[in-house]
Amino acid sequence: MRYTIHKEAAVPAYLQLYRQIRDDITNEIYPCGSKLPSKRLVADETGLSTVTVEHAYSLLCDEGYAQARQRCGYFVAFRPDDGFAVASGREAGRPPAAFSVCHAGTASEFPFSVLTKTMRRVMSEYAEAILDRSPNAGCLPLREAIRQYLARSRGIRAETAQIVIGSGAEYLYGLIVELMGRERVYAIESPSYQKIEQVYRAGEVRCEMLPLGQDGIESRALWASQATVLHITPYRSFPSGVTASASKRHEYLRWAAKNRRYLVEDDYESEFSVSRKPEETLFSYTDDDNVIYMNTFSQTVSPSLRAGYMVLPAHLVSVFEQKLGFYSCTVPTYIQLVLAELIVGGDFERHINRVRRRKRRELRP
Numbered sequence: 001m002r003y004t005i006h007k008e009a010a011v012p013a014y015l016q017l018y019r020q021i022r023d024d025i026t027n028e029i030y031p032c033g034s035k036l037p038s039k040r041l042v043a044d045e046t047g048l049s050t051v052t053v054e055h056a057y058s059l060l061c062d063e064g065y066a067q068a069r070q071r072c073g074y075f076v077a078f079r080p081d082d083g084f085a086v087a088s089g090r091e092a093g094r095p096p097a098a099f100s101v102c103h104a105g106t107a108s109e110f111p112f113s114v115l116t117k118t119m120r121r122v123m124s125e126y127a128e129a130i131l132d133r134s135p136n137a138g139c140l141p142l143r144e145a146i147r148q149y150l151a152r153s154r155g156i157r158a159e160t161a162q163i164v165i166g167s168g169a170e171y172l173y174g175l176i177v178e179l180m181g182r183e184r185v186y187a188i189e190s191p192s193y194q195k196i197e198q199v200y201r202a203g204e205v206r207c208e209m210l211p212l213g214q215d216g217i218e219s220r221a222l223w224a225s226q227a228t229v230l231h232i233t234p235y236r237s238f239p240s241g242v243t244a245s246a247s248k249r250h251e252y253l254r255w256a257a258k259n260r261r262y263l264v265e266d267d268y269e270s271e272f273s274v275s276r277k278p279e280e281t282l283f284s285y286t287d288d289d290n291v292i293y294m295n296t297f298s299q300t301v302s303p304s305l306r307a308g309y310m311v312l313p314a315h316l317v318s319v320f321e322q323k324l325g326f327y328s329c330t331v332p333t334y335i336q337l338v339l340a341e342l343i344v345g346g347d348f349e350r351h352i353n354r355v356r357r358r359k360r361r362e363l364r365p
Contacts, residue, residue, distance in 0.1 A: 005046050010152075013048055018056040025065050025078050026250065036066060036074040063280065064246040078247055109355060110301045114347050115338075122337045130334040138165025138309070138329050139336040145343040146309055153349065155284035156293060158311050164320065167306045167330035169266070169296050170195050173231075175327070176264060176292060176310070177203035179320055180229055187227035189217060193238045196231060196266075212240055216248035228261045235270035235279050249282055256290050262313075267295045271352050272359065289313040297339060300352060307331045307339060 003020045005013050024030050037045075039053045046053075057074050060066040067077045123130060137143070143163040150156035166172045173196060177186075182205050188196050190209035200207040210221045210230075217232070232252060234244040244252070256263045263282060270279040283293035296308030312320055329336075342348040 003042065003046050005048060014052045014055040014059070017042070017046065017048065017053065018059045021056065021060060022063075022065055025060070025076055026080065028080060030076045032076050032079045034076050035072075036060075036076065038073055078250075080250065110351055111347075114351075115301070115342075118341050118345070118347065119338055122334065122341055126337055130337060132333055134165075134329040134331065134333045134336060136325060136327055136329055137161075138163065138331065139333055139340070141340040141344075142336040143309075145340040149343050149349070150311070154281050156281060156311060157284070159314070159317075161317050162312045162314060163309055164312065165307065165309050165329055165331050165336060168298065168308050169268075169294065170199055171330055172294050172308055172310050173199040174203060175324060176229075177205055178324055179316065180262065184229050185225075185227040186229045186231060187222075187225050188231045189233065189237055189240075191240055192231075192233065193268075200231075212237065212242050214242070216242065216244035216252070219251065222251070222255055228259065229264060230255065230261065231264040231266060232282075233266045233268050234282065235267065235273065238268065246280075249280070249285075253282060253286050253288070256286075257288050261290065263291045265291050265293045267293060269299050271295075271300055272355050283311060289315055292316075300348065301339070301342065305331075305335055305339070307335055 003017060005016050007013060009016065021030075021036065030036060036057070039050045039057065042048070042053045043050045057066065057068070061068055061074070065076070065078045066074045068074050140160065142165060143160045146163055147158060147160050150158065164172075164175070166175060177200065180186075182203065185206045185208060186200050187208040187210050188200070190211050197207060197209070208225050208227050210217045210225060212218070216234070217230075222230075230252065232244070234249055234252075236243055252263060255261065265282045267279075267281060270281075273279045281293060283291040290313055292310055292312060294308065294310040297305055298308070301307075339348075
C-alpha cells in the first residue's frame with residue numbers, strides 16, 4: 001500500500017485517497033471479495049485521520065466499488081467482468097416492476113433574482129456586443145467557463161476546442177448523427193427518453209433498443225448488439241430511474257474499447273446527485289478518446305434557455321470542423337454570455353450545492 005496524499009493540492013484529501021483505492025480495485029490489486037486495509041492502517045500510512053479515511057471508504061461503498069460489513073471492515077464488491085451473466089427472462093424492453101419513475105421537464109429552482117441580476121449585468125457590461133453573431137461552435141467565454149467547470153467539478157479534462165454549444169439535447173443528438181454518420185448502427189436504452197429514439201429515427205439511422213436491467217443495460221443484449229455507437233444515460237435514466245453501477249459503467253467502457261466504438265454519455269440531472277461527491281463520468285475515466293459527453297442547462301438553470309453542450313473526443317474535433325463547422329450556433333449570444341457569467345461568478349455551482357444539500361437533508365430519517 002503506497003497511497004500518497006498531497007495536502008497542498010486543491011483536491012480534498014479524502015478524494016485523493018478514494019481515487020487511488022478505486023484504481024487499485026479496478027486494476028484488481030484488490031480482487032472482488034478481498035478485504036481492504038483497515039481505516040486505522042490507512043490513516044497511519046497516509047497521515048490522515050480515520051474520519052477522512054472513512055469518508056473515502058463511504059464513497060467507494062456509495063458507488064458500488066466496496067461494501068461495509070459490520071465489525072469486519074470493508075470488502076471489494078467490484079468485479080471487472082461483471083455484466084456477463086445471462087440476462088433475466090423478463091420481456092425485453094419492459095423495466096422491472098420495482099423501478100421508480102422520475103419526471104422530465106420539472107420547473108427550475110434556480111433563483112429568479114440571481115438570474116435577472118445577471119442578465120442586467122451582462123446587458124450593461126457587454127452593451128451592443130450581445131447582438132453580435134456567435135461563433136459557430138459557441139461563444140468563447142461560455143466554452144471556456146464550461147471547460148473550467150467540468151475540470152474542477154466533474155474531473156473532465158478537455159480543451160475549449162472540444163466543446164460545442166447547441167440549443168438543447170435534441171439538437172445535439174442530431175449533430176451526433178451527422179458527425180458519426182448514417183451508416184453506423186446506434187443503440188439506446190429501453191426504455192429511454194422518447195426524444196432520443198425520435199431524433200435517431202428522424203436521422204434515418206438504424207437504432208437498436210437494448211433492455212435495461214437493475215443496474216444498466218443487460219449484458220447479453222449489449223454484447224450481442226451490432227451497434228458501434230451506444231447512447232447511454234448512466235445517472236437516473238428516464239423514465240426508469242435506473243443508475244448504472246460502477247461495474248456496469250466499466251462494462252460500457254470495455255464494450256466501447258472494441259472495434260472503434262463510441263459512447264454518447266448523456267449526463268442528464270447528475271449534478272443534483274445526493275452523493276457526497278459529483279457522479280463519476282465515463283468521459284473522465286477513459287483514456288480511449290471515444291466518449292462524447294453531453295449535458296444541458298435545462299435542469300440546472302431553466303429549460304426555457306434552450307442551451308446545452310457536448311464535449312467531443314479530441315480526435316473528432318477536426319472531423320467536426322470539416323463536416324459540420326459551417327453550422328451556425330443555435331443559442332443566442334446574449335444567453336451564452338449570461339450562462340458564462342453565472343458559471344464564472346459562482347452562482348451556478350452555489351445553486352447546485354444548495355439543491356444537493358437540501359436533497360440530502362430530505363433523505364435523512
